[in-house]
Amino acid sequence: MSEQISGEPDKESGRGILQDVGAGVFLILISLFFLWQAWDLPRGSLRAMGAGMLPMSIAVILGAGGVLLVIMSLVKGGERLTTPHVRGLFFVLGGLILFGLTVRWLGLIVAGPLSMMFASFATADVRPVEAAIFAVVMTAFCIGLFKFLLGLPIPIITFI
């Protein structure tokens, strides 16, 4: 699902585009997506609403609002979009996804330090040695807290 919507709004993040134009397009895309998905649902009548009535009507409002934002922004101007922090996005979300990929497969003992180490690189003033030590210590603390103290069923070691 993440590829479907996420790819689209990225296109607006170039330099010099009005922020509200981007915002409007973002809403229009979401609106179109929901219209497409809810098109086949029965809409029913006001007296007995069908499943599709609300998604359709809200999506229409949202899309109209998006168009309004674009028009107003083109007429009045306003703030421009700033470049996104790609480094932060990549390493923070990457760390989270790495955690998801490894936690069941290898257990928290690997997933913890791995995802934390990876995420540490999201900032330019990363100190790898410090980050590695911190990641290991934090993971040990989390295992103690979540597994032993609170008894959550999170896998710790699965590869032995």
Add this chain to the structure above:
Amino acid sequence: MDIFSNLAMGFGVAFTLQNLFLCFLGCMIGTLVGVLPGVGPVATIAMLLPITFGLDPTGALIMLAGIYYGAQYGGSTTAILVNIPGEATAVVTTLDGHQMAKQGRAGVALGVAALGSFFAGCVATIFIAALGAPLTRFAQLFGPAEYFSLMVMGLVFSTVLARGSILKALLMVFLGLLLATVGTDLETGQERVTLGIQQLSDGVDFAPLAMGIFGFAEIIRNLENPEARDVVRSKIGNLLPNWSEIKQSIKPVLRGTAIGSILGILPGNGAVLGPFASYAMEKKLAKDPSRFGKGAIEGVAGPESANNAGAQTAFIPLLTLGIPPNAVMALMVGAMTIHGIIPGPQVMTKNPELFWGMIASMWIGNAMLVIINLPLVGIWVKLLKVPYRLMFPAILIFCSIGIYSINNSIQDVYFTAFFALVGYIMIKLGFEPAPMLLGFVLGKLMEEKLRQALILSRGSFTTFIERPVSATLLAVALIMLVIALLPAMSKKRDQAFQE
């Protein structure tokens, strides 16, 4: 006296060893997340939800509530010492609080903030206890049309109170409502917009959504705009205000408490407005308004009391009507539902020990917070010196474990990543996420009530205007919206948020 016997029962519940400990734990964690800028109560509560699974519902809610109002206390510590609002409601405190700190009066500022908050907390507790029963009775008269209109009013408030463009905030509400329609339709059982993903047939989960937007997107935003932390180097000094400072603060505290308590009840996160209103009022009433912004003690005492009072009275719509006024309260709904309690007017009659226990625990928690905050302030200062490059990986791992543990689901982790991306895009596009979250939270209930009301009225929308209570609520919402959109008012609103 009914209130007193009820409160006595509440204290009986709250004073058990387990509940005292949970209350203390909640206040500690709350102070911690309040002190640390960039970790909000929403992400924290979402992340700690799995921990409460093993507790009984009363204990769980006592702890979660402690986190929430504890964060309000902690937020002011950061505001005073570092000039960064630890929480959104502490923004105003930075103005005069940090100036006081620079003049070497940090201790007094902290002391007044804590004592004012404590007083406000006590009053708000009584306020909830007194209003709880009548409001509950009133709520039982509500039909679906009234419920729907009340929620409309709440959502309108949330857009008026959000920062930035009202149109954009309004559209965020609609986006939230739209997201809430995902999942199986309650009446016909049809799947809506689920993309064939099995997990989505129950709807979008609140925790991944909240955690993605308020936890992870925030981290990226903080990495993008590193905040200069100017931790006060001078001594904190005497914690207790002297007699003339107390005399100066009494009235602002009283006024702040009153404003905060009343605004806090409004559905739609009125609590955030309290500190602003109180600050503006003190500045107007002061003999010499030019002192404000240069370390006026009234500018700390009033808003701090307002903020804490509002934080607590925000429980009223949740406990009496079952309508969460902000994102934290939405998580409380989640916590209650997990434990099989449906929030609403019936909580008080069906689970009186939960209702009154929680209220009593708030008073105890407020007393604990004075101790946690004042003598232990040195610890919090040390914590503020932990660099962000270490803090955010720690937040990441806590959130990851938390989100995974709620349903033991890896898919939830991926959903969180997806919503983090969407949340970051929204921040970039200048959208305020809070109204969206509120729309999402109220969406399901609103749809249900709307359909019921329309079935009763045979498809006629006039039912919302014909019924007096419903019509009044809608009229209030409309008036608020119009006032906020008037050019003169919108300028004032911009100023208020800029300050």
